Amino acid sequence: MSSPKQKSVLDRVSELVGKNNRLGKLISGYSKLKEANYISSHFSTYLTPTVASSEELKNEVYRIRHNVYCEELAFEPIREDGLELDEFDAFSMHCLIQHVSSQNYAGTVRIVRPTEEHQKLPIEKYCLNSITHEELNPANFAREDICEVSRLAVPKAFRRRQMDDHDGAAVGIINQQSYSETELRCFPFIAVGLYFAAAGMALEQGIKHAYVMMEPRLARSMGFVGIKFQQIGPVVDYHGKRAPYYINQKLLNTSLSPSFAKMLSDIRTGISRNH
Template sequence: MSGIERVVREYRFRLARTQEDRDRVFALRYEVFNRELEYRLSEDRVRQLEKDEHDEVADLCFIEHIRTRTMVGCVRLVVPDEEKGEGFEHLPIEHHCGNGLLDSLSSIGNLSRRYLCEVSRLAIHRRFRSRKVTGETTGEVPHDPDGEVGDRMIGVSLFLASTAMVGLTGRHHVLAFMEPKFPRLLARSGLIFRQASEMFDICGRRAAYYIDQRQAVENMSPALRGLYRHIHGELQAQYDEKASSAVR
């Protein structure tokens, strides 16, 4: 069974809509970012959750192993929200890169905030960040004897999930603050990010990167299109349910 087939069969992609699921996402982020990588990010030390004010205007998505319900990875989509008040009309990435960020993308045209978003806080469970899933079986984390669902497959799947979220919310202009290795990895899958800022020393060497979600889908590697359609379908059903609940 290939890595893609295994992702489709054994994992599901969920929007964190309940407080319980959102706290599970925050707990994974705390474990990865604050404890393992020792980043100095916002945290609730008592409850061991990593979260900040931008999570209030963010959609959170996670990958869950179906049989064990283990959360193996998560990512968030942040949108500007002027109605929320001061500080929310800008994306987190703008606080790092300053006012020149959008100016550097002027060749693309007018980037209306109505169509702008940021993908961030991508975290992967430590046992899925190695080249292959470890052979340890604790009953909590699934064992992958073929090593097919390792860091690359989970990482790419999270970016495919964020690509689907962007399309489903109509926010086609995407910014992300990444180490250079991630755009190189994603380029192999046809997801071509353009560097949009200088490098900064923030949790390692990082820069702002830009991609148009519509071009990302168009240029996507044929090998990933089936997986993308699968993820898109799962998330679309949840967004439709969310919209239906909001008008009741």
């Protein structure tokens, strides 16, 4: 990535020549390419996706979920074995994101993937009445063509609030002695990486329609990087204020910025390799 000094020179030249002539477009294209390569390589330097295909890795998933959903958020009751599972895990695929240097897991997500008529998505069982966009009701599609992204969980140690005006600043649980400044800059991308991991798993399986119940502010945050979920119903009270959202491959491909399109491509490659 260009240094602040280099970037300011490019910005200044771009402002002088304008963005619509050939030189302006070249500068803009160069900047976008640099940013795309930086974001993707930065993420993959410190974090790597792994499909939880073994019982050992699935237990890691269930432990993280227990920590977040049972102990921290109290959405689910505490379990004696410290593992959070539900009926949907029997037909779900799980992904973990691992912090490379510590080998600790920085987050998990699943896609609930029904294949038989009696298997329902969580959104169908608990929040079906919240879907008011009738054309995108999951009941309209074949079971094998739909999935739901759910149980996204990031352990406290990998969550922080960003303070852009203070180099390397991090608050909360993160111990700055344990992680480098460069790594700390990457952690806000963990949630994005998890959604990309879910997208990667869905694309690898040829799934056409994806659903998720999420907070509107999270949907807006995902929109900033170009993951444009389509809201298909009003906000309801389900583990807090959440709304039903829909996304498909066309929506994903047409809205992603070049930076995050490359990140998705690299994560998908990693998932395919590790599956």
